[in-house]
Amino acid sequence: MITTVTLNPCMDTGIILDEFLYGGLNRVDKNMYDVGGKGINVSVVIKMLGIQSICTGINYFDNKEILEKFLNKKGIGYDFVLAPGRLRNNIKIFDKKTGTITEIxxxxxxxxxxxxxxxxxxxxxxxRQSDILILSGSVPQGVDTSIYGQIINDVRNLSVKVILDAxxxxxxxxxxxxxxxxxxxxxxxEGIMGRKFKNIYDIIDxxxxxxxxGISLVIVSMGDGGAVAVDKKSAYFAPALSLDVKSAVGAGDSMVAAAAAAIIKGLDLADTLKMASAAASATVIQSGxxxxxxxxxxYMLDRIKIIPYK
Known part of the structure; x- marks a missing residue:
């Protein structure tokens, strides 16, 4: 079983504009509304891949039914801790002219x-019941930045594999x-290492x-630069496909979900990177x-190429 943890779920409001005018009047071409939060997104993609997961984390008394209704419709199990307050709202503005996204x-x-x-x-x-525990996303006010490290330490003596995406x-x-x-x-x-990378060898090193x-597996997403996967034995590079990219929102979550699915299936590193890259590629061609x-x-899985590196 896979358990995903979402500490800071949200409602995503996507606003598509022909052109975003800073400080001016903007007329909306199209609106989209989705329940979001990185762990929620991961569970949605895991379900698409035919694997069940359960969502836990924090939900809010004031509008808890929004998240519950969404997960019920998706057929995804959940067990949240309810807290005072409301689900936060994130606004994503898509500018069709420039192809840029402004997030609030x-x-x-x-x-x-x-x-x-x-x-x-x-x-x-x-x-205790899971093969994989996925910790991902931001945290709400009042939660210390050491929270994910604390949780990893809490489950250290269990057999569960922890995936961190933050x-x-x-x-x-x-x-x-x-x-x-x-x-x-x-x-x-680069932020972790405290330096800029010059080439793929810097990333792999x-x-x-x-x-x-002590981290068993590192997958690095590089946008149109592709992706890299490294473990104790191997290193692989997946070049990015030439795609009509519409939105990068959720691409990283899709990578995490597919990597988790590959681990559950016992796939090797090359096939894990292939699945992760295919899921990200299949997400960036979606709108909003x-x-x-x-x-x-x-379709993307058949097109992804994997290159070994020493």
């Missing part, structure tokens, strides 16, 4: 220490607790240094905040 994200309602204590107990409960101080603190896998993008990895510190579908994933 709320912080999320304040979370007390009592809620975090209850959440940790719930996570440990599901981690950024900034959340990622840096989590790495010290040595999760099974991390999936930084290239900029996040930096990933290997993290593996040497829509995630990849099975037919697009299978």
């Amino acid at each position: 994200n709320e912080k999320g309602s304040f979370i007390s220490d009592e809620i975090i204590y209850r959440l940790k107990e719930k996570i440990i409960y599901y981690a 950024d900034g101080s959340l990622l840096k603190a989590g790495i010290h607790s040595k999760p099974y896998m991390i999936k930084p993008n290239i900029y996040e990895l 930096s990933s290997r240094s993290l593996v040497e510190q 905040t829509k995630l990849c579908g099975l037919s697009d994933f299978e």
